[in-house]
Every structure is written in C-alpha cells, then in structure tokens.
Amino acid sequence: MLNTIMKKIITSFYCFLLLVLSSAGQQKTLQERLGYSKDTKLLIIHADDLGVSQSENAASIYAMEKGSVRSGSIMVPCPWMGNIAEYARNHPNADLGLHFTLTSEWKNYRWGTVLPANQAASLLNAAGYLYSDTDSLSLNGRPDEVEKEIRAQIERAKLFGIDPTHFDSHMGCLFVNPAYLQILIKLGREYKVPVLLNKEAFKLMYNIDLTKYINDKDVLLDKVFMAQPGDYKKGMSSYYTAVLKSIQPGLNCILLHAAYENPEMQAVTIDHPDYGAAWRQADFNFFTGAECKALLQQQNIKLITWKEIRDKLIRN
Amino acid sequence: MLNTIMKKIITSFYCFLLLVLSSAGQQKTLQERLGYSKDTKLLIIHADDLGVSQSENAASIYAMEKGSVRSGSIMVPCPWMGNIAEYARNHPNADLGLHFTLTSEWKNYRWGTVLPANQAASLLNAAGYLYSDTDSLSLNGRPDEVEKEIRAQIERAKLFGIDPTHFDSHMGCLFVNPAYLQILIKLGREYKVPVLLNKEAFKLMYNIDLTKYINDKDVLLDKVFMAQPGDYKKGMSSYYTAVLKSIQPGLNCILLHAAYENPEMQAVTIDHPDYGAAWRQADFNFFTGAECKALLQQQNIKLITWKEIRDKLIRN
Numbered sequence: 080m081l082n083t084i085m086k087k088i089i090t091s092f093y094c095f096l097l098l099v100l101s102s103a104g105q106q107k108t109l110q111e112r113l114g115y116s117k118d119t120k121l122l123i124i125h126a127d128d129l130g131v132s133q134s135e136n137a138a139s140i141y142a143m144e145k146g147s148v149r150s151g152s153i154m155v156p157c158p159w160m161g162n163i164a165e166y167a168r169n170h171p172n173a174d175l176g177l178h179f180t181l182t183s184e185w186k187n188y189r190w191g192t193v194l195p196a197n198q199a200a201s202l203l204n205a206a207g208y209l210y211s212d213t214d215s216l217s218l219n220g221r222p223d224e225v226e227k228e229i230r231a232q233i234e235r236a237k238l239f240g241i242d243p244t245h246f247d248s249h250m251g252c253l254f255v256n257p258a259y260l261q262i263l264i265k266l267g268r269e270y271k272v273p274v275l276l277n278k279e280a281f282k283l284m285y286n287i288d289l290t291k292y293i294n295d296k297d298v299l300l301d302k303v304f305m306a307q308p309g310d311y312k313k314g315m316s317s318y319y320t321a322v323l324k325s326i327q328p329g330l331n332c333i334l335l336h337a338a339y340e341n342p343e344m345q346a347v348t349i350d351h352p353d354y355g356a357a358w359r360q361a362d363f364n365f366f367t368g369a370e371c372k373a374l375l376q377q378q379n380i381k382l383i384t385w386k387e388i389r390d391k392l393i394r395n
Numbered sequence: 396m397l398n399t400i401m402k403k404i405i406t407s408f409y410c411f412l413l414l415v416l417s418s419a420g421q422q423k424t425l426q427e428r429l430g431y432s433k434d435t436k437l438l439i440i441h442a443d444d445l446g447v448s449q450s451e452n453a454a455s456i457y458a459m460e461k462g463s464v465r466s467g468s469i470m471v472p473c474p475w476m477g478n479i480a481e482y483a484r485n486h487p488n489a490d491l492g493l494h495f496t497l498t499s500e501w502k503n504y505r506w507g508t509v510l511p512a513n514q515a516a517s518l519l520n521a522a523g524y525l526y527s528d529t530d531s532l533s534l535n536g537r538p539d540e541v542e543k544e545i546r547a548q549i550e551r552a553k554l555f556g557i558d559p560t561h562f563d564s565h566m567g568c569l570f571v572n573p574a575y576l577q578i579l580i581k582l583g584r585e586y587k588v589p590v591l592l593n594k595e596a597f598k599l600m601y602n603i604d605l606t607k608y609i610n611d612k613d614v615l616l617d618k619v620f621m622a623q624p625g626d627y628k629k630g631m632s633s634y635y636t637a638v639l640k641s642i643q644p645g646l647n648c649i650l651l652h653a654a655y656e657n658p659e660m661q662a663v664t665i666d667h668p669d670y671g672a673a674w675r676q677a678d679f680n681f682f683t684g685a686e687c688k689a690l691l692q693q694q695n696i697k698l699i700t701w702k703e704i705r706d707k708l709i710r711n
Contacts, residue, residue, distance in 0.1 A: 158504060161503035162503040165503050187478040188477055198511070206551070238521075238522055239522070341657070341658070341659075342453060342655075342657070342659075343657075
C-alpha cells in the first residue's frame, strides 16, 4: 500500500517536473523575442571608451563605419566627449550608449566627475580626480554619490544630444559593488535602456549572483567576451578567431577597445601596456580587417546592435 | 620786473625738469638690473597653451629643448596638464609659468574650472564649461569667483609639483577687465612671480592704463609680439623675421603657440583656423628652424627666461 502511494507521489512529481520543463521549453529565447530563429547566433561587437581621446574616437568611428564594429559606449566625464557627441548628433542611427565612468586610470591624463567636486567627494582623490582603480572606488564611493554622479552623466549626455542605446560601465566600476549594480539596473529601467548584464561574467569576475537583482524584463547577454592580458600576448587575431568560432546561438557580445597607436594614445596609456596603445591598435586591426568579416560570414553570425534590442524589447 | 620774475620762474622750472629727467636717466634699465648692459636686446621666446593637448605639449617641449623657445605657460584646467606637470617635475630648470585659464574656446573639446562648478557658477556656461570668449567672461564673471578660481589653479599646479616662473593669462582673460587685472597683479606679488605686463599692448588691446595698477617693483615688458591672423596669412616666417629684426634693447617677448598639425590638434581646433593646427605647426617650424637661430645671432639678441627675471628681481 505504502509502495503504491509512493509510486503515485513519484509519478505525480515527475509529471509536475515535466510540465515545468516543458513550459520553460516553450519560453521564447531572446533571439526569438527579437524576431530571429532560435538557432541564430546574435553578436554585438562593441567598442568601449569612446570620448577618452581623439585617437579612440577616430578609430572607433572608422571601425563602426568601415569595419565590423556596430556599437560603442561613451565616457561622459572625458575630454573628448564633445567630439563623439557631435558624431552622435550627426548620426542618429549610430549605436551609442553610455560607458558610466567612475575611475580615471591613466598616469598623467585624468578626469573628475560631472558633478561639482564637493558633491562627489567620496568618488574623488586628493587632487580632485576619480580614483585610478575600482578597489578605491568600492571602498570609498558612497552609493548616494554614485547615483547622483551617474544621473549627472546621463543628463550631460542628453544635454549634448545623445539618446543612449544602452548602459554599461568603465572598468566594470558599477559591477564591483552590489549597491552600485542595483543603481545601474534601476537607472536602466528608469531610462528604458538595456544594461550590459551577464550571469556568468558577473559571477566569475565580481562574485555577484545576478539573479538576486534582475527581473524577467531585464535583458541578459548569454555570453560576453573581452580580451585579457594573456590573450593579447598570444595575439589578438588568434584570440578573436577562437572567440568567433566558439559563438553559440543566443545573444553574445564582444567588448573591445579600438584606437590608433599614435603619439596621443601612447601618451594617454604611458607605463600601462595592458589596454595600451598597441593593444587598441591590434583590436582596431582585427575588427576592421577582412579576416573578421569572412569569419562572421563563415560562422553564420548575425551582428546586432543595442539599439535594436532597446527598441524591440524595451521601448516597444 | 614782472618779466624778470617770469624769467626766474621759467629758469627754475627748466632746472627742475632737468633734474627729474636726469634722475630718471640715472634709473637703471631692466636689462641693467638683470646684469646686462643697457644696449642688450633681451628676448623671452614663449610658448602659450601648454596642457591643452598632447600635440601642444610634445611640440612645445621639443621647441624648448631643441629649438629657440625658452619658456612656456601651463593651462591648469586642461586635460593634458598632468603630462606637462610630469615634465616640469622631471625638469626643474624648465621655465614654466601658469597660463591662467578662464575660457574654453574650442568647439568640441572643452574644460571647466578647477573649483567645483557650484563655487564658480558665474564663470561657467549651462553645460558646465568655461565660456568660449572673453566677452562672456567679462560680462558674467564675478571678480570674487575669478580670484578663487585663479588661486585654485595655482594650488593645483603646486600640488602637481610645479613652481611657476611667471603668470600670464589665456586669451588675455585676466586683462579684459580691470578688476581681474588687479587680482592677477596682486597674486603675482603674493606668490613672488613676475606677471606678463606691457603698457603698450594693454592700452592698444584692452584700453587699460597699466600705470594705474602697478608699482615700481612690478616688472614691465618693453615690447610684446604675437602673430595676428593677418600675419599668419602673409606667412609666419616673414612675420617673425621682421619681428626679430625690429627688436630693440630692453625686455622683449614673443608669444607663440607650438603644436603639431596632427589629427588630435586638427580635431581640437576644428572650424577655427585662427590659432588652429596649421598655424601652430607654422609657429613650431619657425622656432625650431635654423633661420630663427641665425637671425637671433645676427641681431645679437640675448634669450632670457622668466625664471631668470623672477630669481634676480623678485625672489632675490
């Protein structure tokens, strides 16, 4: 008798499990919600750090117009923001988001907050510049000042005619502290723009369980790739070739940093070979080259922009 | 009788006049006070706008090290200040002063104050940048905020290890309003550095009678030269050749703007041919060329620095 009851319970449980799995199976994938088939390999090829220098702006614009890059994000507090903002105004279809900036990592070329310094004291060093590393930020930066500064960056971008297609953050500055991450997610919802979010990378790099902070309306990337110093040393072409060959169906993103290795960029990145001028030139070379274009075609990868995601899924 | 009295009065007056003139004649000239003979043609060849860009810094440093430029002044609020400050720390004998900056004149490449924006509201436009022209500054800039901002620029320079050899002002921003000029002169005395002052140019360009504001301890330049758009159009080489041939005994100064005509400088100065990238390259070419060196020798011109003036006449 007990056996029969147990069997019935187990059978019921399996039926329930099957029901759950089958309804999950019926949930549309992101690529389907965007109007593509389930097996589509979607990829955002994204240039970080627009606004940091003339070299970065010019190389990234070239890579977006002539190369395979389709998207980029702007550092509002940086000296060359006005230049990329003019480009944004003249190219309303360009896919330009905001690369929220709470660090200033170069040796002799620094910037502060958009907020008056005395309203963002916890974000600034003794000389009035943003810290050079995210540890100092995370230890000292008061979340209320972080939020005010991020809002100021959004408002300055809007003042300059930029309608951001997405939000992300420079050096992961808003991912290093769960309090900051919640501000980022909240502002993405408020301004109706997608935010760069990926469970795997957040767990691996920032030890953050993203599921705690998101809801089912937030857009999640399935996979994010960014070259690390070891990849650069082995050669960017071989790294990116392997990445493109590994792309699976879903929403993927490559983050890169394109600039010309010229005197300006060499001076910006002096004494800092990681993500330095030569690194950025290598990124530029790969993503403006024929090899990349051919691989994208061979691998049947569909390039997509944050704007398409924003307009189809968030501002629809 | 009346005639005799009149004659005596007139004679006395002439004697008095002769005495005044003769005592003035005995007053040492600036060149003599500096230890040179009265007939010495002293010349400061001075590069403005250090700190504005990598191109400006690199070209001006080259022109100081290899060319005929001997002096320069730094724009503290500008993006590349940290780079020229490092040079100043590594070259304590370099003649580097402060080019006080209360304007931000380029189209897409702007900067604000060193002070927190809410402490310098009268100096900033709606986007939080310094005005692009000195008229807006002079109409709106409260002298108390001008003084606070100039003090903040001095203090930031000191924080970065710069011991200024002299003070001057970008786009003549502290000459356009007598209230600002008095602040400049006061701060020069307080920090014991010479200030760029010249009766003739101040009268001609700013309708200021300098004698109202100075005392006999202030150092005055006898003549200041700076190329104007008409000079640039006719050719810098011909302009500077004429200037060097015209130099008279006394303390003379040429203000120039050296930069490389490269993508960075072209983008900084976009839509602004006056004092643009090509202009700055022409300045660089002349003051690093053999023609300039030969002329200086032929004309028996003695190059001098603000540091020499500061240390001999003010900090002696």
